[in-house]
Amino acid sequence: MSWLRDNTMSWFQLLAIRILRTGHIPKHVAFIMDGNRRYATKNGMEKIEGHTKGFDKFAETLQWCRDLGIQEVTFYAFSIENFKRKREEVNGLLNLAEQKFQRLLAEKDKIRKHGLCVRIIGNFSLLPQKIQELIAETMIFTKEHNNGFLNIAFAYTSRDEITNAIKDVIKGVQSGDILSEDIDENLISHSLYTNKSPNPDLLIRTSGEVRFSDFLMWQISNTCVYFTNILWPEFSLWEFLNAIFYYQRCYSDIQKVMKMQNMKPIMQNNRQSTYMDKLQHERQITLERICVANT
Numbered sequence: 001m002s003w004l005r006d007n008t009m010s011w012f013q014l015l016a017i018r019i020l021r022t023g024h025i026p027k028h029v030a031f032i033m034d035g036n037r038r039y040a041t042k043n044g045m046e047k048i049e050g051h052t053k054g055f056d057k058f059a060e061t062l063q064w065c066r067d068l069g070i071q072e073v074t075f076y077a078f079s080i081e082n083f084k085r086k087r088e089e090v091n092g093l094l095n096l097a098e099q100k101f102q103r104l105l106a107e108k109d110k111i112r113k114h115g116l117c118v119r120i121i122g123n124f125s126l127l128p129q130k131i132q133e134l135i136a137e138t139m140i141f142t143k144e145h146n147n148g149f150l151n152i153a154f155a156y157t158s159r160d161e162i163t164n165a166i167k168d169v170i171k172g173v174q175s176g177d178i179l180s181e182d183i184d185e186n187l188i189s190h191s192l193y194t195n196k197s198p199n200p201d202l203l204i205r206t207s208g209e210v211r212f213s214d215f216l217m218w219q220i221s222n223t224c225v226y227f228t229n230i231l232w233p234e235f236s237l238w239e240f241l242n243a244i245f246y247y248q249r250c251y252s253d254i255q256k257v258m259k260m261q262n263m264k265p266i267m268q269n270n271r272q273s274t275y276m277d278k279l280q281h282e283r284q285i286t287l288e289r290i291c292v293a294n295t
Contacts, residue, residue: 001104002107002110003059003100003103003104003111004059004063004107004110004111004114004116005059005060005062005063005064005135006063006183006191007063007067009067009237013237013267014067016238017068017241018240018284019065019144020068020241020244020245020248021069023248023251024247024248024251025068025069025070025110025244025245026070026173026200026201026202026224026247027070027071027072027198027201027205027238028070028071028072028073028074028197028198028199028200028201028202028241029065029070029072029073029074029200029201029202029203029292030073030074030075030076030200030203030204030215030216030220030223031057031061031074031075031076031203031204031205031206031251032076032135032203032204032205032206032208032209032212032213032215032286033054033057033075033076033161033232034205034206034207034209034213034232035054035206035207035208035230035231035233035234036050036051036054036232036233037050037051037234038050038207038231038236039053039054039231039232039233040053042231047089047092048089048092048093050094050233051092051093052096052097053233054232054233055096056233057102057232057233057235058075058077061235061240062150063074063238064240066114066148068244068274072148072149072150072151072197073148073149073150073151073273074121074150074151074152074153074194074197074200074216075150075151075152075153076153076156076213077097077152077153077154078093078097078122078153078154078155078156079155079156079157079159079213079214079242080122080123080157080160081153081213081214083126084153092218094127094131097131097139097154097242098128098130098131098134099286100132101134101135102134103132104118104138105137105138105141108141111142111145112145114147114148115145115146115147115148116138116142116145116148116149116150116226117142117143117144117145117146117147117148117149117150118138118142118150118151118152119139119149119150119151119152119196119197120135120138120139120151120152120154121151121152121153121161121193121194122153122154122155122156122160122193123156123160123164124136124155124225124290126155126156127155132290133290133291135154135290136287136288136290136291137291140199140287140288140291143284147185148190149197151197153215153216156193156215157214157215158215158216158217158218159212159214159217161192161193161194161218162188162217162218164193165188165191165192166188166191168191168279169183169187169188169191172275172279177271177274177278178272178275179271181257182269182272182275186268186272187272187275187276188218188234189218190272190279191276191278191279192218192219192230193215194219195276195280199219199220199221199222199223200219200220200223201223201224202223202224202225202226202242202243202244202247203215203220203223203224203225203226203245204226204228205225205226205227205228206228206230206231206232206235206241207228207229207231207232208227208228208229209227210227221252221261222254222257222258222261224246224251225231226243226246226247226251228242228243232290234282243257245288250252
């Protein structure tokens with residue numbers, strides 16, 4: 001299954017999208033793709049087949065987002081907590097991820113044509129070396145693309161993300177790049193894995209679970225949240241459009257809250273700006289080293 005699919009919607013579905021686009025469309029939508037295993041059990045499949053169906057739905061949903069004009073999408077693909085599952089399932093998930101990243105790199109011309117920037121957020125050190133190499137190559141290859149942004153949270157939890165951001169800030173203080181009084185919310189935000197992305201406008205979670213599972217906890221304080229009982233592989237265009245319509249109904253209230261919270265302007269001093277640039281450069285160097293190790 002290709003990462004970027006051709007449009008196969010009916011005229012009626014396209015009409016519904018056109019109508020919704022007359023209202024406010026979220027710039028950044030995040031998904032907690034939950035329910036693959038329950039879908040497999042429900043349909044008498046092996047768990048890995050459920051996860052494969054989940055990837056197919058991911059590719060389809062990405063196309064819907066592009067058709068709606070959503071600029072950035074973030075998918076929760078693999079939590080650090082998933083490593084606690086049975087070894088057979090974990091290995092199956094990692095093998096599936098390796099296959100899909102290899103497929104993405106085999107579609108370089110299509111990715112380049114659409115200008116899709118792919119970012120993987122998570123703790124790469126927890127992943128097998130081969131997947132690290134595929135992730136690094138993907139991010140380096142697409143880093144200059146700017147027609148759309150796809151973020152995949154892989155080996156990710158918010159607690160790990162915030163912990164590593166704090167460690168980086170501590171290193172900055174210890175090296176003299178920043179002072180303790182430079183530490184503020186803005187500095188920590190720019191030290192997170194998601195530093196290049198705006199916070200999500202809309203978060204969608206499938207399968208009937210009404211919790212966040214340690215996903216983007218720093219970033220979603222002003223995010224509109226939509227829960228649905230639909231299992232992820234069964235998530236439909238109509239359910240997705242219903243989530244967008246829900247966001248549009250909540251839009252004015254969300255804007256009022258954001259305006260109240262953003263009254264104080266964000267100020268950066270030179271030390272903070274220099275440190276942030278240095279941190280991002282170091283992360284880019286790390287990706288390049290992983291790629292070099294593969295050649």
